[in-house]
Amino acid sequence: MAKPKKTPRPKAETPKGFRDYFGAEVTQRAEMLRKIAGVYHRYGFDALESSGVETVEALGKFLPDVDRPNEGVFAWQEDADADKPGDWLALRYDLTAPLARVYAQHRNDLPTPYRRYAMGPVWRNEKPGPGRFRQFYQCDADTVGAPSVAADAEICAMLADCLEEVGIERGDYIVRVNNRKVLNGVMEVAGLSGDDKEAERGIVLRAIDKLDRLGPEGVRALLGEGRKDDSGDFTDGAGLTDAQADVVMGFMQAKRETGAATVARLRELVDGSVIGMQGADELEMIADLMAAGGYSADRVEIDPSVVRGLGYYTGPVFEAELTFEIKDDKGRVRNFGSVAGGGRYDDLVKRFTGQEVPATGVSIGVDRLLAALHAKGRLTSAAVGPVVVTVMDKTRMAEYQAMVAELRQAGIRAEVYLGNPKNFGNQLKYADRRDSPVAVIAGGDEFDNGVVQIKDLILGAKMAENATLEEWKDRPSQYEVPRADLVAKVLEILELNR
Numbered sequence: 001m002a003k004p005k006k007t008p009r010p011k012a013e014t015p016k017g018f019r020d021y022f023g024a025e026v027t028q029r030a031e032m033l034r035k036i037a038g039v040y041h042r043y044g045f046d047a048l049e050s051s052g053v054e055t056v057e058a059l060g061k062f063l064p065d066v067d068r069p070n071e072g073v074f075a076w077q078e079d080a081d082a083d084k085p086g087d088w089l090a091l092r093y094d095l096t097a098p099l100a101r102v103y104a105q106h107r108n109d110l111p112t113p114y115r116r117y118a119m120g121p122v123w124r125n126e127k128p129g130p131g132r133f134r135q136f137y138q139c140d141a142d143t144v145g146a147p148s149v150a151a152d153a154e155i156c157a158m159l160a161d162c163l164e165e166v167g168i169e170r171g172d173y174i175v176r177v178n179n180r181k182v183l184n185g186v187m188e189v190a191g192l193s194g195d196d197k198e199a200e201r202g203i204v205l206r207a208i209d210k211l212d213r214l215g216p217e218g219v220r221a222l223l224g225e226g227r228k229d230d231s232g233d234f235t236d237g238a239g240l241t242d243a244q245a246d247v248v249m250g251f252m253q254a255k256r257e258t259g260a261a262t263v264a265r266l267r268e269l270v271d272g273s274v275i276g277m278q279g280a281d282e283l284e285m286i287a288d289l290m291a292a293g294g295y296s297a298d299r300v301e302i303d304p305s306v307v308r309g310l311g312y313y314t315g316p317v318f319e320a321e322l323t324f325e326i327k328d329d330k331g332r333v334r335n336f337g338s339v340a341g342g343g344r345y346d347d348l349v350k351r352f353t354g355q356e357v358p359a360t361g362v363s364i365g366v367d368r369l370l371a372a373l374h375a376k377g378r379l380t381s382a383a384v385g386p387v388v389v390t391v392m393d394k395t396r397m398a399e400y401q402a403m404v405a406e407l408r409q410a411g412i413r414a415e416v417y418l419g420n421p422k423n424f425g426n427q428l429k430y431a432d433r434r435d436s437p438v439a440v441i442a443g444g445d446e447f448d449n450g451v452v453q454i455k456d457l458i459l460g461a462k463m464a465e466n467a468t469l470e471e472w473k474d475r476p477s478q479y480e481v482p483r484a485d486l487v488a489k490v491l492e493i494l495e496l497n498r
Contacts, residue, residue, distance in 0.1 A: 017128030018135055028379055029366060032166050033119050033139060036364065039162045040117040040141050043154065048116040050098040056088040058101045060351055074125050091123040095140040096348065096361065103144050104352030113146035119366075142361025144349065149282045152177075152316040152344055152360045153289035159320050159340055159362050160299045166369060167378045168322065173339075176303035177318045179283050180343070182266050183208075183251060185276015189269065190240070190247040203238035208252055208307045216249065223248055252305050259287040259302040266304065282316060308341060315344030318362065326375045336372050340364040385435035387414040387490060390428070391421035392443035399447065403440060403486060410487045412494070431457060437497055438490055442483075454479045454489050458497045 014020055021029070037047070056075050073093050078086025092098050095118045103114060119139045128134055141158065143151045156175050163173050187193055192201050207222035214222070221227035223245040226237035240248070247269060254265040263284045270276025283302050290300045306319050320340035342362030349357035373379045389404045391397065400416045407414035417427050431439045441453035455478045481489045 017126075017133055019133060025370075028370060029137065032366060032370060032373075033137075035165045036139055036162050037117065037119065039158060039165050043115075043141075043158050045115045045117045045141050048099070048102065048118045049120070050092075050095075050102050050118065052092055052120070053089050054092050054098055054101060056090045058352075059090055059093065059097050072125055074123050093124050094122050095120065095138050095363070096142065096345070099140075099142055099144070099361075100348045100352060100359075103357070104349055107353075112144075113151070114144045115142075116144075117141040137366040139364040139366050140361055142359060144359040145357060146360070147346075147358040149285050149316065150289060151358075152282075152318070153286045153293075155342060155360055155362050156286065156290065156300050156318050157293055157295050159318065159342075159364075160295060162364065163320060163339075163369075167373055167376075168369075170299065172324045172376070173320060173322050174298070175300040175318055175320050176306045177283065177286055177300065177316060178302075178304050178306035179279040179316050180313045181275050181279025181282065181315055182270060182304065183279075185270030185273035185279060186247055186251040188273040188276065189271070190244040192240075192244070200238045200240070202311075203236075204240070204248060205311045207238065208248065209311070211252060211305060211307055216253070219252070220245060220249060252307065254304045255302075259297055260284075262302045262304065263287070279315070286316060308338070309343060312345065313343035314346045316360070317341070317343035320364075322372050324376065336375065338365075339368045339372060384413075384437060385431075387412055387438045387440065388427070388431040388434065388436045389414065389416045389440040390424065390431075390442075391417050392424070392441065393447075394421060396442075396447065400442070403442070403452070406487050407490060410491065412487070412490060428455075428457075438493055440486065440490070446480075446483075450483050451480050452483055452486050454481060454486070454493065456493050456497070459493075 041047075056073065059073065073090040075088055075090035077088050080086075099116065099118070103110065107114075117140060120137065121135050122138050123135050125134065126132075141155065143155070156177060160173070160175050164170060184193075187197075187201055187204070191197075192204065204223060207219050210222070211219050214227075218227055222235065222237045223240045224237050224242075225239065226235055228234045250269050251266070254262060254269060256262045256265055263280050266280045266283070267277065270280060286300075287302055290296075306317055308319060309317055318341065319338050321338050322336040324336055325334065326336050340362055342360070344358070344360040346356055346358045348359060349355075370379065387404075387407055389400050389407075391400055397416075404414045404416050417430060419426070419430060421427065428439060437456075437458050439455040439457055441455060442451075446452055456476075459477045479489060479493075
């Protein structure tokens with residue numbers, strides 16, 4: 001008789017494009033989200049926690065076609081094998097599409113304008129790569145139902161405040177602002193308006209969106225006949241005349257020394273276009289509102305070279321860029337780059353209601369911002385572990401628990417060793433692996449004499465690295481103190497090592 005096949009053991013590995021987060025990574029992100037939420041709350045925004053799953057129809061942007069129902073999102077169909085299959089559902093790919101659904105569904109119960117912030121994971125069914133994962137955190141704030149450009153200005157101010165709140169110093173960032181309406185005016189002046197020019201406009205938008213990667217010459221080529229890349233592949237261009245391309249390039253290169261001079265240059269470019277002039281007026285108002293609020297041009301500036309997302313947004317767009325230099329994986333020096341972006345999107349809620357609802361918002365890339373703080377040395381990967389109360393006598397577990405309770409009540413992170421206490425050396429090894437700053441030691445002699453031993457593990461490690469260091473020679477690494485002084489002595493050691 002054949003032996004039954006054994007069920008293979010599952011592989012203990014993270015799915016491709018995903019990763020696990022441990023200790024300091026989780027607490028640092030939680031602390032960053034807490035600080036950002038504090039700024040959002042201070043500005044009068046309310047928290048919203050929407051479902052992590054939406055109907056694919058509601059998500060809209062990645063609405064699957066018949067042959068590729070899982071394109072772009074992680075999707076599945078309810079009761080797929082039933083006679084009447086249910087809806088296609090998907091994990092949310094951002095926090096904005098769910099907001100549009102929530103507002104459309106609950107608009108009669110929500111204030112207008114509705115100001116909300118949301119934080120949480122999103123999922124993209126896209127090809128993963130270095131630093132690019134299929135699950136990541138977003139941190140959004142949006143105002144729905146406010147047509148005034150003052151709402152856009154407020155988002156810019158709030159974004160600057162968020163960056164400073166989490167530890168990005170003034171001078172290390174800039175919030176740059178542009179406007180889709182100005183680009184629409186440029187298109188009109190360049191003779192690219194109208195339904196019959198939709199294809200050319202699409203190529204132009206894609207071309208200017210590649211400004212950072214291709215530079216002005218590469219974009220200029222794509223505006224004309226096309227461009228051949230380093231591999232020899234040729235990309236067809238928009239076929240614009242030199243005069244038309246001059247207008248588009250003038251838009252991207254319109255930045256001047258002051259916001260007022262930049263807006264004046266944009267007015268020259270869109271002269272004769274009503275929508276273009278409206279966009280220039282909005283940029284001027286944002287600059288005025290920023291100045292009135294004390295946000296000078298070294299924090300928020302008008303910059304027409306901000307082109308990311310211009311195909312999606314309907315008015316002002318903004319991007320927060322960190323300006324300090326880092327070295328990439330190949331040792332090349334470069335600016336850190338963008339950590340947040342947003343803008344006005346007045347058409348999104350219209351998909352549900354049939355009516356245009358003005359909206360503007362921003363999304364902060366939490367993982368990028370954490371990486372920036374690490375690059376600046378504002379965060380360290382090392383976590384401070386708990387104080388470990390070791391166990392020398394299992395019959396006195398209640399007394400050990402009393403010690404740890406006192407430490408916790410004093411606000412000190414602490415735990416009793418709950419492994420096998422037979423080998424005391426293993427307890428200290430455990431404390432080292434937990435990055436514990438202090439170990440508390442008490443056996444029969446200590447209990448009889450009413451004392452405890454307190455071992456400074458951080459100092460001990462430093463002395464082991466270099467026992468001749470003068471700065472440590474007068475400090476013992478272990479103290480005997482009265483049992484009543486346990487908490488005070490631990491607090492003293494923690495303060496010394498801070």
